[in-house]
Amino acid sequence: MQKVQNKKRKIILVAAVSLAVMVFLALTVSVSEVVVTGNEKYTEEEIAKILFPDRMSKNSLLCFLKNRLQEHVQIPFVEDYEIIFHGPGQVEVIIYEKSVVGYVSYMNSYMYFDKDGIIVESANEALLGVPLVTGLKFGQIILYQKLPLEKEEIFPEILALTQILTMNEMQVDRIEFGAYDEITLYLGDLEVLLGNGGNLNDKISELNSMLPQLEGHGGILHLEDYDDANIRAGYTLEPKSKGTD
Structure with a gap:
């Protein structure tokens, strides 16, 4: 009987020690290696700092x-x-970013919209690589609802333009729509007039091929009448007048 009790005590002791070791390891092992995938708008270091800001948050068990x-x-x-x-100390963070194609300025904030025109984010800072869209008339903006454009028919044109820019791997600072829906792109000191949206594929493709030669140069590039099928309908580059934005 005594031997049985001693055996039980040993089993309980071993179990208790094992449990204590497991708890100790669980509470002391920390995340030491973080790999981030799917991130474009944030660096790996920024994501790691957001998700693991202090020692406690790096505890593997917690x-x-x-x-x-x-x-x-x-x-x-x-x-x-x-x-x-x-x-125990290695984690992979897979990021699923919101799809944004542009943003508008509204009440001291930047309101970002996706390919369906839905406002998906509000921020106080401009996001690098996403164009500001100006010249649009809209009503009250509500997060997670569609951008209330006065001319809803203009949104497919915005989407088409941003898709063409993405396909050509081009980043622009601003897209402006004029009073008659004419489009102007702003790339640094370069102002590109595209006209009313016709023949956008050819115009953007031609602009993309010219950018290396235009690097470091400012001015107004006229592509309103550019037509790849008609070499005479070309383009001109003129200097900006003083005081012109």
Whole structure:
């Protein structure tokens, strides 16, 4: 009987020690390596700093439980993210970014919209690589609702233009729509007049091919009448008048 009790005590002791070791390791092992994928608007270091800002947040066990049981941290321009553990101290963060094609200025904020015209984000700073769209008339803007354009028929033109720019891997600072819906692109000191939106593919393609030669030069580039099928309908580059934006 005594031997049985001693054996039970040993089993309990071993189990208690094992549990204590496991708890100790769980509470002391920290995330030391973070790999981030799917991120374009943030660097790997920025994402790591947002998700693991202090020593406690880097604890592997707490990080695992928090990721499973709590709502994810809200990150501007990020739809959601996943945290995958590849080891006690190794995690991979998969970022699913919101798709934005442009933004408008509204009440001291920048309102970003997606390809469907839905306002997906509000921010106080301009996002690099996303064009500001000016010259539009719209009503009250509400987050997660469609941009209330006075001329809704102009949005397909905005989408087509941003898609063509993306396909040509071109970044512009601003897209302006004039009183008669004529389009002007702003790239640094270069102002590009595209006219009323016709033949956009050829115009943007030609502009893209000219950019290396235009680097460092300012002025107004006239592409309103450019037609790839008609070599006579070309383009001209003129200097800006003093005081012209």
